[in-house]
Amino acid sequence: MADDVNVKGMDESDPTIALTDRGLAYGDGLFETVLLRDGAARLWDEHCERLSQGARRLGFEPPSREWLDALPERAPAGEQVLKIMLTRGSGGRGYRPPLPAEPRCYWQFMPFSPMPARWDSGVNVRLCRLRLARQPALAGIKHLNRLENVLARQEWQEDAIAEGILLNDCDQLVEATAMNLAWHDQGQWWTPALTECGVEGTLRRALVERGHLTVTEHAPLSRLLNSQTACLFNSVQGLWPIVTCCDPDNQHLLAQWPIDESVRRLQREAHTLLGHVFNLPTS
Amino acid sequence: MADDVNVKGMDESDPTIALTDRGLAYGDGLFETVLLRDGAARLWDEHCERLSQGARRLGFEPPSREWLDALPERAPAGEQVLKIMLTRGSGGRGYRPPLPAEPRCYWQFMPFSPMPARWDSGVNVRLCRLRLARQPALAGIKHLNRLENVLARQEWQEDAIAEGILLNDCDQLVEATAMNLAWHDQGQWWTPALTECGVEGTLRRALVERGHLTVTEHAPLSRLLNSQTACLFNSVQGLWPIVTCCDPDNQHLLAQWPIDESVRRLQREAHTLLGHVFNLPTS
Known part of the structure; x- marks a missing residue:
């Protein structure tokens, strides 16, 4: 099954999927967005591992690593994002999955330009x-059931607000709508545990494994607001320092942070992993 | 927008959808499964209303009622199920939805045969x-983020088990994987409130509105297990009495129920709404 995975990509003549695909019917699948520079994928091990772990969690066989390894080679030159969608394919009876499943894999390449102003000057969040x-x-x-992220991102339209901080239903810190979250305090960088909700970003995993981030559980919003500095990051955009956080009505400033040497250090580690050219602080 | 909704159906030559559709990318959409008999849709008002309410909850304009009304007319003769999928369409930036959205509507007809043995003799659940x-x-x-239902339905393979009862994370009764749940006690039929999770079935809505079901909040599993009789129902399959409920390991019988006159009365109401021929009890 892993060897004869069905394959269809945007570079083929017919960039469509079957109407019966369970990826559409139930969000029954997974995705990855991978940074590529001249066909070289960044954090590729982490992306392949998360995709495979996700398929096993959902109960179907992921494509083999050999099969996946052939995808980045197809990329156009320059900075690109490779989006991979892996679904359980068609079949089954209603919610009941087919056994065995015949997973399908779709992919597309999109040109990518990072936002160095956000690396340098940081971002405002709500x-x-x-x-x-x-x-x-x-x-x-990173499954395909992402309505919570869509609803959260739909809460604001102001371009001056780069991201939104998400709490769980116990008002504990989790992540941002499309990035992971970290804050610096007591001489360490902390990031929320993602055992109950949230997406474990590949950059987050790499930074945790290298000892740059410490995972913490049950962190209330006050841990972020009272921290020395804070940031958002993912494997495509890199790391954005957070300079302000406002309330949901955009009326009150809840906290503001300096862009200090500790956030520059973490940014340097992150951007080295991603191959982003690290810009020296402008101040 | 509601008037120029993009439309594609299985009866067209190309039963595929765009790879960029947000319905696939994020489960950003809704669906309905409608029982049709010779082109006449059952509980059509309820289906159209739920679809429109769902689109507004997700933040996009639903197709007009006039547009929807043209769908059942296309049905082949006999008993059919019309599946409608309404997505937010393509576009936006990542999770951020496009404004305005250009929703797309996909549909397909599938021949349907009910299971009268389950109407008559009831079902075993876990x-x-x-x-x-x-x-x-x-x-x-009824949104497209249905991985919880898929994972729950994947828990068992035994054909002798027709459905699975789902509790929320506070161990309160909610529904079954693809049907709503009710139990009879103190002279009334009760069904769990669905304000925190679960799908509000169209048959459930019709039965509640007609006073045949009373909505109850925060019901623990014991309310079901200690009830006089119990049943599952949806707008396609009709109403199945529950005769036994076993534990997740299929080792222990948690409860068993008689098929009594109260469940036959509710079944008669349900099947009248659906136009199912009501079979007299075999016992």
Whole structure:
């Protein structure tokens, strides 16, 4: 099954999927967005591992690593994002999955330009109204059931607000709508545990494994607001220092942070992993 | 927008959807499964209403009622199920939805045969291990983020088990994987409130509105297990009496129920709404 995975990509003549695909019907699948520079994928081990772990969590066989390894080679030159969608394919009876499943893999390349102004000057964020539901069976993996992220991102339109901070339904810190979250305090960088909700970013995993981030559980919003400095990051955009956080109505400033040497150090580690050219602080 | 909704159906030559559709990328959409008899849709008002309410909850304009009304007319003769999928379409930046959205509607007809043996003799069910996460922002609507239902339905393979009972993460009764749940006690039929999770079935809505079902909050599993009789129902299959419920390991019988006159009365109401020929009890 892993060897004869069905394959269809945007570079083929017919960039469509079957109407019966369970990826559409139920969000029954996973995705990855991978940074590529001249066909070289960044954090590729982490992306392949998360995709495979996700498929096993959902109960179907992932494509082999050899098969996946052939994807980045197809990329156009320059900075690109490779989006991979892996679904359980068609079949089954209603929610009941087919056994064995015949997974399908779709991919597309999109040109990518990072936002160095956000690396240098940091970003303004807001607290989201939506609270993430806690579902350990789906936590951590990058599955296709992303309505919570869509609803959260729909809460604001102001371009001056780069991201929204998400709490779970116990008002504990989790992540941002499309990035992971960290804050610096007591001489360490902390990031929330993602065992109940949230997506375990590949850059987050790499930074945790290298000892640059410490995972912490049950952190209330006050841990972020009272921290010395804070940041958001993912494997495509890199690391953005957070300079302000406002409330959901954009009326009150909840906290502001300096862009200090500790955030520059973490940014340097992150951007080295991603191959982003690290810009020296402008101040 | 509601008037120029993009439309594609299985009866067209190319039963595929765009790879960029947000319905696939994020489960950003809704669906309905409608029982049709010779082109006449059952509980059509309820289906159209739930679809429209769902689109508004997700933040996009639903197709007009006039547009929807043209769908059942296309049906082949006999008993059919019309599946409608309504997505936010393509576009936006990542999770951020496009404004305005250009929703797309996909549909397909499938021949349907009910299971009268389950109407007559009832079904065996099991308690699911998975607990539904509570997310009020998505509760009640029939959105495309259905991985919880898929994981729950994947818990068992035995054909003798027709359905699985789902509790929320506070161990309160919610529904079954693809049907709503009711139990009879103190002279009334009760069904769990769906304000935190679960799908508000159209048959459930019709039975509640007509006073045949009373909605109850925060019901623990014991309310079901200690009830006089119990049943599952949806707008396609009709109403199945439950005769036994076993534990997740299929080792222990948690409860068994008679098929009594109260469940036959509710079944008669349900099947009248659906136009199912009501079979007299065999016993």
